[in-house]
Amino acid sequence: MKIGKYELKNKVIIAPLAGYTNYSYRKIMREFGASLCYTEMISAKGINFKNKKTLDMTKVKEDDHLVSMQLFGGTKEDLVKAAIYLDKYSDCDIIDLNMGCPVKKVLKAKSGSYLLKSPENIYEIVKGVVESVSKPVTVKIRLGITKNTINVIEVAKQIEKAGAAAICIHGRTQSDLYKGKANYDYIKLAKESIKMPVIANGDIKTIEDAEYVLEYTKCDAIMIGRSSIGNPWLIQNIVNHFEGKEVKEPTAIERIQMVQRHYELLKAELGTKLAILNLRSLFSRYLKGLDVKEYKIRLMGITEDKKMLEFFKEMEEKYENS
Ligand SMILES: Cc1cc2nc3c(=O)[nH]c(=O)nc-3n(C[C@H](O)[C@H](O)[C@H](O)COP(=O)(O)O)c2cc1C
Numbered sequence: 001m002k003i004g005k006y007e008l009k010n011k012v013i014i015a016p017l018a019g020y021t022n023y024s025y026r027k028i029m030r031e032f033g034a035s036l037c038y039t040e041m042i043s044a045k046g047i048n049f050k051n052k053k054t055l056d057m058t059k060v061k062e063d064d065h066l067v068s069m070q071l072f073g074g075t076k077e078d079l080v081k082a083a084i085y086l087d088k089y090s091d092c093d094i095i096d097l098n099m100g101c102p103v104k105k106v107l108k109a110k111s112g113s114y115l116l117k118s119p120e121n122i123y124e125i126v127k128g129v130v131e132s133v134s135k136p137v138t139v140k141i142r143l144g145i146t147k148n149t150i151n152v153i154e155v156a157k158q159i160e161k162a163g164a165a166a167i168c169i170h171g172r173t174q175s176d177l178y179k180g181k182a183n184y185d186y187i188k189l190a191k192e193s194i195k196m197p198v199i200a201n202g203d204i205k206t207i208e209d210a211e212y213v214l215e216y217t218k219c220d221a222i223m224i225g226r227s228s229i230g231n232p233w234l235i236q237n238i239v240n241h242f243e244g245k246e247v248k249e250p251t252a253i254e255r256i257q258m259v260q261r262h263y264e265l266l267k268a269e270l271g272t273k274l275a276i277l278n279l280r281s282l283f284s285r286y287l288k289g290l291d292v293k294e295y296k297i298r299l300m301g302i303t304e305d306k307k308m309l310e311f312f313k314e315m316e317e318k319y320e321n322s
Pocket of ligand 1: 016017018039040041070098100101140170201203204223225226227
């Protein structure tokens with residue numbers, strides 16, 4: 001699959017996940033084979049107001065490619081201005097526009113999936129951005145606002161007409177939030193109705209899901225979000241499966257070593273304090289299936305790097321031969 005000038009090396013893409021998909025996360029996923037990683041959504045207004053924290057999020061390291069940087073914003077003006085900034089000053093490869101987020105705060109700012117109300121407005125926004133930047137522009141959407149107002153085909157057509165390089169469709173509506181199951185029928189219909197590459201997203205949790213979604217929707221690639229958290233082996237196994245290579249589950253010790261590696265990367269990226277906080281939401285995901293209740297409780301009380309390292313060492317010793 002191609003996005004603009006970039007040929008993806010496989011069909012497995014990591015979703016934008018606010019609070020997770022920072023540089024460290026993307027680095028691990030890429031090492032396990034993901035062909036493209038998205039940043040979490042970044043506020044267009046934050047960029048335009050030169051908010052330091054937001055501008056820091058737009059920096060891309062040399063070994064962080066291919067990376068798609070996602071913007072959210074409520075107006076053409078805001079999104080065009082922020083996209084021009086990314087085009088000029090960020091080393092991201094692709095600019096993605098968030099038109100799928102169902103979170104209240106984002107909807108209040110008339111951003112994310114709020115925009116799905118008006119395919120014509122989407123056309124104007126996407127066209128405005130595409131015409132203002134040289135990087136490829138993609139859009140991530142949901143099926144529509146509610147089950148009764150699904151308009152994904154019309155929206156996809158407008159996005160294609162506006163000159164986007166690809167589209168990603170999460171098979172839920174705004175009002176679904178994360179409930180129920182992703183609906184692949186509409187993703188399939190949207191794919192059939194346009195020519196630009198389509199990425200299918202939602203509830204891909206296993207090799208079988210990945211295979212089914214690609215086969216059923218005939219999409220060009222799949223995007224994996226929640227199931228990649230603490231499980232880069234899923235990404236590796238899906239990629240390996242598609243390439244006819246061996247598939248294997250990680251051992252307990254491999255999981256522990258990987259959670260420690262993730263911690264070390266986060267420490268270098270964000271500093272110890274934030275790394276420890278970040279690790280709290282990753283720890284049980286990496287160690288799913290292992291009896292680590294006691295360790296989970298202990299982790300909550302750790303605030304120093306030294307204690308963190310002792311903690312990992314102790315876990316490694318316990319699981320050394322398993
Ligand atoms: C914690 C969390 C954060 C998310 N952040 C974003 C985001 O910043 N931008 C976006 O477009 N989607 C975001 N999403 C949606 C995911 O990218 C994805 O579309 C959704 O989780 C469905 O895919 P999955 O079933 O593989 O997780 C987020 C989802 C979760 C659970």
